[in-house]
Amino acid sequence: MADRTNDPNQHVLVASRRQFLREGGTIVGGATVSAVVGGDVLADPLHGENLPPNVPEWMKSPGDPVGSQLYGTPSPFEKGVTRNIPKSGDPVFWTSSRTPLQDLDGIITPNGLFYERHHSGVPAIDPAQHRLIIHGLVDNPLIFTMDDLRRFPSQSHIYFLECSGNPGFKKPYGKTASDLVGLVSCAEFTGVKLSHVLQEAGLRREAKWIVAEGADAAALTRSIPIEKCLDDALLVYSQNGERLRPQQGYPLRLFLPGFEGNMSVKWLRRLHVVAEPVYSREETSKYTDLLPDGKAREFTFYMDAKSIITHPSGGQKLKSHGFHEISGIAWTGRGKIKRVDVSVDDGKSWQEAQLQEPVLTRALTRFRLPWRWEGGPTVIQSRAIDEIGYVQPTLSDLVGVRGDSSFYHNNAIQPWRIAADGEVTNAVGDFLNPHKNDDKNGR
Numbered sequence: 001m002a003d004r005t006n007d008p009n010q011h012v013l014v015a016s017r018r019q020f021l022r023e024g025g026t027i028v029g030g031a032t033v034s035a036v037v038g039g040d041v042l043a044d045p046l047h048g049e050n051l052p053p054n055v056p057e058w059m060k061s062p063g064d065p066v067g068s069q070l071y072g073t074p075s076p077f078e079k080g081v082t083r084n085i086p087k088s089g090d091p092v093f094w095t096s097s098r099t100p101l102q103d104l105d106g107i108i109t110p111n112g113l114f115y116e117r118h119h120s121g122v123p124a125i126d127p128a129q130h131r132l133i134i135h136g137l138v139d140n141p142l143i144f145t146m147d148d149l150r151r152f153p154s155q156s157h158i159y160f161l162e163c164s165g166n167p168g169f170k171k172p173y174g175k176t177a178s179d180l181v182g183l184v185s186c187a188e189f190t191g192v193k194l195s196h197v198l199q200e201a202g203l204r205r206e207a208k209w210i211v212a213e214g215a216d217a218a219a220l221t222r223s224i225p226i227e228k229c230l231d232d233a234l235l236v237y238s239q240n241g242e243r244l245r246p247q248q249g250y251p252l253r254l255f256l257p258g259f260e261g262n263m264s265v266k267w268l269r270r271l272h273v274v275a276e277p278v279y280s281r282e283e284t285s286k287y288t289d290l291l292p293d294g295k296a297r298e299f300t301f302y303m304d305a306k307s308i309i310t311h312p313s314g315g316q317k318l319k320s321h322g323f324h325e326i327s328g329i330a331w332t333g334r335g336k337i338k339r340v341d342v343s344v345d346d347g348k349s350w351q352e353a354q355l356q357e358p359v360l361t362r363a364l365t366r367f368r369l370p371w372r373w374e375g376g377p378t379v380i381q382s383r384a385i386d387e388i389g390y391v392q393p394t395l396s397d398l399v400g401v402r403g404d405s406s407f408y409h410n411n412a413i414q415p416w417r418i419a420a421d422g423e424v425t426n427a428v429g430d431f432l433n434p435h436k437n438d439d440k441n442g443r
């Protein structure tokens with residue numbers, strides 16, 4: 001490689017960078033990003049030698065050759081961006097890991113950071129020995145290999161997946177967006193429409209439910225209404241372009257867009273077509289919501305509209321006054337997000353945020369709001385409204401309706417407190433006993 005320091009174009013580049021530094025970058029509303037022009041960057045004792053106008057060390061010799069990583073991994077400087085297992089000492093967390101929502105941009109969750117929830121660990125399945133059986137109220141019971149399933153016409157869709165215990169219903173504990181709501185992720189899923197495969201089997205008239213079973217030690221089992229199976233249910237084998245990761249159900253999972261996460265059965269081995277739900281453990285003792293009248297609500301399929309500000313969010317710190325972009329994610333199991341409102345004055349007033357295209361059905365939607373922080377303490381929060389007109393509630397409104405005995409399906413507004421020094425913390429009031437209904441086994 002030529003010595004770049006002797007390249008005349010290099011000097012032009014260096015000169016324009018210096019000019020940029022002197023003038024400062026300008027952005028929305030004429031606000032200046034002061035970090036870019038921080039006065040002492042050139043004198044920084046640690047990094048000074050690599051800063052403009054010097055030629056950084058990484059330009060002085062060729063870098064690693066192509067193929068030095070046959071499967072790519074992020075920059076070592078990003079090693080802090082990982083799945084999150086909150087260290088609360090509570091064993092319930094050891095069976096799930098959360099997406100670091102506050103560290104991600106856009107709407108797609110990288111496969112290595114997709115949240116995990118396993119009831120009995122991750123089975124190591126040889127795809128050559130994996131089969132999907134369809135039986136029960138069908139004309140032709142069938143057994144498929146993975147190759148058989150890949151012969152069907154395929155579809156790809158971007159969808160979110162969210163655990164119904166995200167977060168538990170009590171005072172949501174944890175500091176960061178990930179601690180609180182990290183059991184939601186979003187990816188492009190590829191597979192076969194379940195309705196195509198069911199057509200092959202030939203549904204009988206009495207077929208009303210399909211019981212899906214996973215090939216893990218938990219044999220996780222859920223009954224799914226036939227309407228969903230014939231609508232947008234997918235038999236998924238790929239996620240974000242590559243085959244499913246073992247944690248996400250390799251080699252085959254059921255995917256039910258918009259439904260609570262535990263119904264999207266991973267490591268799918270069996271579809272039993274029946275007339276009535278089977279009332280498995282995961283639809284009786286788990287994943288039901290105890291209401292104030294003492295009755296348990298069962299089969300709460302769809303995840304209601306929800307949103308969270310991921311920047312700035314808990315654990316972060318605003319380092320300077322002036323311009324900050326507020327940004328976050330919103331989603332609804334009922335279809336598309338129609339609007340997201342943001343309040344920067346502790347709920348006194350609300351402004352409509354900008355929705356980033358594409359706004360997709362049953363996918364995360366990114367929202368943004370330009371904001372100037374004048375330095376005072378405040379509370380910021382977001383409120384999602386979906387296309388059926390449903391408005392994301394506050395936690396106190398939700399508890400008012402649901403009582404305080406529920407555990408699942410908390411889609412309350414998440415407020416963040418910003419202190420005068422810029423520190424961002426979880427501002428959910430502790431009018432509720434934080435651990436009262438924590439479920440030690442469920443989620």
Ligand SMILES: Nc1nc2c(c(=O)[nH]1)N[C@H]1C(S)=C(S)[C@@H](COP(=O)(O)O)O[C@H]1N2
Binds near residue numbers: 119120164265
């Ligand atoms: N077979 C099987 N399927 C399963 C589970 C499981 O433990 N076993 N966990 C469920 C739960 S509770 C959730 S929230 C989602 C999590 O999917 P993920 O790990 O791909 O994020 O898978 C669901 N499907």
Ligand SMILES: [Mo]
Binds near residue numbers: 165443
């Ligand atoms: Mo879950």
